[in-house]
Amino acid sequence: MNPAIQGLITIVLGVGGCIAYFYLSNQFLDKVLFPARGANAGRNINRANMIRPWLFLFPALFALGLYLAYPVVETLRLSLTDRDQGGAFVGLANYQQMFSETKFWEAMRNNMLWLIVVPALSTAFGLLAAQLTDRIRWGNLAKSLIFMPMAISFVGAAVIFKLIYDARPIDQEQIGILNAIYLGLGGTEPQQWLTIPFWNNFFLMIVLIWIQTGFAMVILSAALRGIPEETIEAAIVDGANPFQIFFKIKVPQIMGTIVVVWTTITLVVLKIFDIVFAMTNGQWETQVLANYMYDKLFRASDWGVGSASAIVIMLLVTPILVWNVYNARKEMR
């Protein structure tokens, strides 16, 4: 069968199934379980109305339970067992083993680096772009150009940047723009940028900053527009210069939004996997936690240590997630 037709059938079945579920379950509730007639009509209507919300909640709860809650519990269980011993309970042995590996600590260190550098620079560049493109004629064009990387997948962006960092032998034309510039500025030989330990982390981070700046810019741009124009004019009359207006009047007024943008990007960074996987695969000291987990789980087939690292990632994400939701709610009020 043609895949397009298969897709169509899937959509029809899926949507139809949803409609059928809601229609039939409500019918069952109203007609069979608690019919609105007979001696207890009033009581039955009240009971049906108490149950009805759960009918609507059930599909979402079920899906979340199956695909979110269950995997978390299962991962936690797996992290306490050992595959080589047939899945026997080994307590915290996996964690012990993981904590003694240098590669794990390398991943932890790199993740922390990512965590500081990427949200900070993305937010800063986003704010800068939002401010500079505000109220100028070609501002919207500039904004859409800066936003465009958001539409590119992480792997796609990684491939693009691999080309930028590409190195050819010295006697050939350099197709990597970084090496072309480097040689043009008097460098002696082409560099394999991604293999230079420590600094190569930053070459990877640039990819994510390139993508996330657009996101930060769009949100912050909207926030900047929301600042009452009169407070800025009042500051001008009060004698503030453009820098003071930006840092003392504008930025404090959108601080809440900046925090939300910062934490949202932090969440993306904590889960960073694709870029490292596609560009270096954790070699040359660029390992990060998510890629470490993937290595253990699917390459070394060691579900114990792999699950243990997954739990570590989850523990790191949770507080930021809570903080983020808290802030976003505060912003909405």
Place this chain on the structure above:
Amino acid sequence: MADLIIRDLVKTYDKTEVLHGISLDVKDGEFVVFVGPSGCGKSTTLRLIAGLEDTTSGEIEIGGRVVNNLEPKDRDIAMVFQNYAIYPHMTVRKNIGFGLRSSNKSKAEKEKRIEEVAALLDMTPLLNRKPSQLSGGQRQRVAIGRAMVRDPAVFLFDEPLSNLDAQLRTQMRLEIKKLHQRVGSTIVFVTHDQVEAMTMADRIVIMKDGHIQQVGTPQEVYHKPANTFVARFIGAPSMNMLAGQVKDGAVVLAGGNAVPVPVAVPDGKKVLVGVRPEDLHPEGETSLLEGTVSLAEPLGHETLLYVETPSGEVISKADGRTPPGVGARVALHALKENLHLFDAETEQAIT
């Protein structure tokens, strides 16, 4: 403390001219109110004086200095905005002190100045609050305090009271007037509310479509309006305009009544006779015109009568206790000195 002189001020946005050569002298310590319907250019004029917009042509002089090419902060002005424009992230103290940052006073002196201003505005207990913890009237006072703290030569107010409720507006109106008497600085105040203009101003500037219609004291603009626009704009309800033609030194109205007029007008000229509702009563000596009461609005101490006459519907004020009922025939009377005469074509006053 300084006077403010505006000469032939013109402002265009793209191709549209919104101010057509405005000239005005404001004396030192004077309270001048710009009033007019929305879109008349009064706020634009204020923003030009503040330096928030560039002048297209013309000159603005503050304290003997031409300020056209000066930044707002160098013009020795302070502005109070309609929506208060206080900084929401700063305490009242910091809001008031923001304008002092660039001055080279010592920290203690600045603190003292802030305390002074706060005391003047009765805000000392509120100094450490955030704007979100203040009421509308308190916020407006913070905005005024922020303007006062730098002791500017000219205060600019851009409809500062229009966001307040009626009672608070009356109260703030008084407070600003008292403040002016105490501080004695030059104030330019923009409003669309003629009551505000009448009660606060030393002189009123009435604007329409980018032109100044009349400049004068509240008494002058009320008793001697320069044209029909000013006559209708000042006073509520508006002045009645009765069309007529001059014959033998009297104006003959549509109903046939002849009204003697004090000034000499050539025979045959078409004129408008203006009479304010408060000068037009159902009882009195000289009858101006007759008609039927179509509607009555009791206001307590007086009643507004809408009277159908041959000259159209006119509004008259009657005594509040025994007003004529709806449908009654009434003769309306007015004193000769309370009539205003306008040229029907140019709409300018004939004096």
